Amino acid sequence: MPNTRPSSDTSSPLGRRGLLMAGGGVLAWSLAPAAHAASFRDVPSTHLFAKETSWLADRGITTGWPDGTFRPDAPVHRDAMAAFVYRLQGSPAFTPPTTSPFRDVPVSSQFYREISWCVANGILRGWPDGTFRPLADIARDAAVVMFHRLAGSPSVADAVPFRDVPTTHPFAAALGWARTIGLMTGYQDGTYRPLQSIERGAVAALFYRYVNGGVFGKGVTVRGAIARTYWAGGAMWGSYGLPTGNATTVPSGRSGKRGAQQAFAGGAVVIAGPDGGAAHASTGGLCTEWRSAGLVPGSLGFPTGPVRTYGAGWRQDFEGGYRTYYSGWNPPESLHGPVTAIAPVAGGVPLRRGWNGTRVRIIHKKLGISRTGSAQTYDATTESAVIAFQKRNGLTADGVVGAATWAKLAPEYPFTMDAWTTPVRVAKNASRTTRIEEMIRFAQSCKGSPYTWGGAGWKDDSVAGYDCSGLLLQALYSAGLELPPITVVRHAEPTYRTSQMMYADTKLKSVPLVERQRGDFIFYGDSNGIVRHVTLYLGNGRMIQAANPDTHELAYSGSLWGTRFVKPTVKRPFA
Structure with missing residues (x-):
């Protein structure tokens, strides 16, 4: 019996959710556009594939149903897919055989010519049992294979496979090619789901992108080690975005070695390391830092590791050092950077002669x-x-x-x-000003707490308060900054002097006293110049300090108690 089908559109699109396509080679063709731009009532302008569906109809590849619908979520039959491809190629002159090669496709079939043309050109094949199964839904893998064959079955040696398409899959080469050029990108979980039926809306996108270039852009590929990092990192669905061009070979400005570099619209640059090494991505603000150093040809050279969490921000190592980035206050690598939590330390140290706190x-x-x-x-x-x-x-x-x-x-x-340490009370992306104000707020909240030699406070600071540097240490913690190796436990050790450690800390910015600002640490020394005291400058000639008998504010002075004299340099923790 001849196959029969409902009165329907005579073309077919491809699967839609989770797929994106990009261009490949295509034979030249010319089809007169339809007399009207497609305006299917079930494909609104907000539809994922509205542009592609309109393009397909404008070129006469699809006409939709008589009721004015396109039915973008419906599957595509194999015979309709053959008709689509035949029309894509300009409906070339072709005389089909007088005897059908398939026992279920009589010569009187609606799409006999189109099916025969596709078979003759190696684009479609039948089953060993002599059938073509024209009304069967075409699967996602088979749809791509048609375009792979249409493009001449190109080989991509360094394609990155989908998770559910092993190398033993009969269409592994075609699907690897499609992923490499962005013709089909699969789902966000890294799968392709090859045996699922492909939908008409997605077929429209497949045709459009085969001709015009797809998600990556015409002629752009993502392959090899760079592709492995790209797909594993979320690809276009994540922070990378789409590639802005192909990978290029670049020399390292640090080591002179050569590798590959590819940029992406999300601000990322993915690098395949020298000598075929692993690929690493640099993204966001870290990538901006790297760009400012000249990327691979610059002084940092190739990344030697991935971006990783670092305090309240991120860090990446390079041949020529490392870079950090914080989304709020973003100090240079030479200074202490913000954290989201203070590193815990082991308390309960036995107390013996010499201890304080x-x-x-x-x-x-x-x-x-x-x-x-x-x-x-x-x-x-x-x-x-x-x-x-x-x-x-x-x-x-x-x-x-x-x-x-x-x-x-x-x-x-x-x-x-x-x-005990006070919790960080600012967001990880807090600005410099926010951190300064939180540091000051904490210090002012401690006013009246009893002076405690070697003390760094407790949750109830009326029980045991602070000394000068213990107050500032906890104020920094509240604002999301710690100063390793200084800890609250070491602060109470017999000979440990936190104020001297702060003054000598090269990762706290030094500023001339005459340039002091709100939030700076002002230090005082004894007659021999040895640091003995530190205060927090509030601006407008005011300071706050922990000194006998308690934490209190006072006017700025060049000397205190006649025995402590201001040092010529202040420290600016939030520089």
Whole structure:
């Protein structure tokens, strides 16, 4: 029996969701455009493939149904696909055989000529059982194979396969070619779903892009190591966007080695490393930093690793060093950069002679020892009082306050309170101004907290407060900046002087005192010039400091207490 079909459109498009296509070679053809631009009532201008569907109809490749619809989500039959391709090629003169090569395609079939032409030109084939199955839906892989054959079955040695198209797949070469040129890009999960039926809307896009160039642009490919990185990184659906051109060979300005470089519209540059090495992408602000250094031919040369999270931003290593980027305040690599959280440190260090800080202040209060200023230290008197307490409570009388002694002496406070840090209270993309204001806000919120030698505060700073540098350290934490190797635990060590570490820190920008601004750290030294104190400058001649008896504001002065003298350089943590 002859095959019958509903009165329908005489052409066919391709699958739509998750696919994008790009150009390939095409034979010259000329079709007179239809008398009217297509305006199918079920293909609004907002449809994903509206442009492509209109193009297909304008060139007489498709006419749609008599009811004015195109039915873009309907599948495409094999015979209609043959008609589409035949018309794409200009409906060339062709005399079909008088005897059909397929037992299910009689010579009287609507598309007998078109099917016979496609078979004669090697574009379509039948089944071993002698059938063509003209009314069967054409699958996504078979649709691409037609265009691969139409283009001359080009070979792409370095194509990157879809996840669900193994090299043993009969159409692996065609699908690899289609992905390389952007003719079909598959789904965001890296699959192609080759056996699914392809839809009419997507077929329109396939034809359009085969002729005009597709998602990558006509003649543009993404291949090899660069393609592996591109697809794994989200491709056009992610931050890369579409390629702006083909890969080019470039020499490294650092090592002189050569590799491939390809740029993408999202601001990314993907590099296939020298000597066939792995490809790495540089994206966003990091790529901007790299561009400013001249990309591969510049002083940084090739990337040696991927972009990775770094504090509140990102970092990438290159042959010639590294670059960092933060989406808000973006300091240079030579300075401390923002973080999203303060690195935790191990607290609960046993207290012995020489130690300072919040826990020593609590020990003094518990044992009735009255101290102020720098005398708030674990000295011989403190040690003797601790030994007496340990003896009274049946503890090892060694004069060291460990967890057991602390549990008896101050059970209402955690032994690890020395590791307390205030949380970061700004967003990762906070600006420099926002961070400065948060640092100042924190410091001002501590006004009235008791001065504590070696203290870096606690969640209740009325119990144990700060010394000068401990206040500023926690204020920095609140604004998302830490200063390794300084930590709150080290701050309380017997001979550790955080203010001196801050002043010597080359990753804090040094600025002349006369150029001081709101948010700068002002340092004071003794008569020998050794740093002994630090304040936070508020602007307008005001400062805030932690000094006996508490945290308070004061007017700026070149000397304090007649023994501390301002240093000629200030530090600007948020430069």
